Amino acid sequence: MTTEVSAHSYWIGYKTILIKEVTRILRIWPQTLIPPVITMSLYFVIFGSIIGRRVGEMGGIDYMEFIVPGLIMLSVITNSYGNITSSFFGAKFGKHIEELLISPLPPWIILAGYVSGALFRALGVGVLVWLVAGFFSGFFMHNALVTVSILILTAVVFAFGGFINAVYAQKFDDIAIIPTFVLQPMTYLGGVFFSVGLLPGLWEQVAMGNPILYMVNALRYGMLGISDVPLGLAYVMVVGFAFLLGTLSLWLLKRGVGLRA
């Protein structure tokens, strides 16, 4: 008699991956949840309180308030990406990814489980940073739907990105290169600390080619009601990236690139 696989068994499989991921994140909370809170607190103290007082306003908003969306977005991006790279590459390196590869779970469920884990950590850290920000600048929200949707979509985009990085990584150094040399510079240059309109002509155009700029500004619109870019274009960009990277992730997992001999 053969064993049945069904939508219900896939649902249990998805929940299992998610529970495992959440348990891992909570088990190593001093590595996953606390460092971003400390880093962001320092940003608020240094850039917000000390330097921010001299800057005054940006885009008609108090500088401390201005940097809050960018710093939340910075945390969400780095934690979403970092969670999936370390977890998936760790499973690949320790060979326990084989537990999933030999299971009946289809690639899209495995991917959904890992992306949901990354989402949990990214949004969890995002909420913690928002609470820290609230301590320094108070709580504000212009459009909750835009705020939440753009945070989720951005976390998903970078979870897919991290997954692709983990698939191709051969050693732990390989999962540190992109965050250090690509993501962080792009995020800093993505309008976290400044309005893109302040840049001289050519640099403003260069900055407009940075997708993170759109994500930061969409969140800034959601929280403060101001943005350097059209909101619709930001959504098109983030949904487009999510689709492209998600399709590539799924294809890699289905083909078993870097996973099956």
Added chain:
Amino acid sequence: MDALEVRDLKKVYRNDVVALRGVNLRVEEGDFFALLGPNGAGKSTLIGIVSSLVNATSGEAKVFGISVQKDRSRAMAEIGLVPQEVNFNQFEKPFDIVVNQAGYYGVPRRVARERAERYLKKLSLWDKAFGPSRQLSGGMKRRLMIARAMVHQPNLLILDEPTAGVDIEIRRSMWRFISEINEAGTTVILTTHYLEEAENLCRNVAIIDHGDIIENTSVKTLLGKLQVETFVLDLREPIDTLPEVDGIEIVRRDASTLEASIPKSRSLNRLFRVLEEQGVEVISMRNKANRLEELFMRLVGIDEEAA
């Protein structure tokens, strides 16, 4: 129905290493089947393809009639795999490892917990269930992988050298456990380097060498092919002259140890009669090697001296 059917399976790795050259194999439902072969013969590649960890270059593997290549999810639901190398997260607890594995196969968490407890108890791991798995001994880690492979109650259990490096007491308890599983109806495929394991446990056997199946028959039939058995005789006193017995080849291992190669058509009584006549007293006797081992070495062309 066949538990496993492999048809013309070929695998060429990216570095042009040909691991399988068109393997055909059938394992009947309920069988206890041994897959033997020297290192690098293609055993792990074959198991890898059946368990979907390795992509076949061509050919097909079916598990209970379900194609691994065409309907992977359904085929995988039938299989429990105990790999050669430890491949669980050593930072997790044994209980969690088993429960999570059950979840990947769609077993509800409450049922998974009950089964995890049952299998961990059966494999004498319950007292270690909630400690760090990295602190388990080698034998315990192997038993944990068996519990993990069994938790979704597969119809086909594949064990890739499950007792390698395990002491004899634990090995025997693992044999008992696996035999019970087989008796309960689960088809078992075993690869092992301990050929007495295959001889004692398995009903049918395939020998794979250089990516080809060179023998596929019952253990009984295979052992029947053994025309000559070699015995080691320990003598009470050293002897100067080698005894001569018609039709039996006797060589001296040392002054008080002989090796006698006896065709199956000859009787052992004749050997002892001649030895007694010549005043040679035998104090003990044993097989030079496990019978299956002798056959195996002959089939795969391993030079005994070199081995």
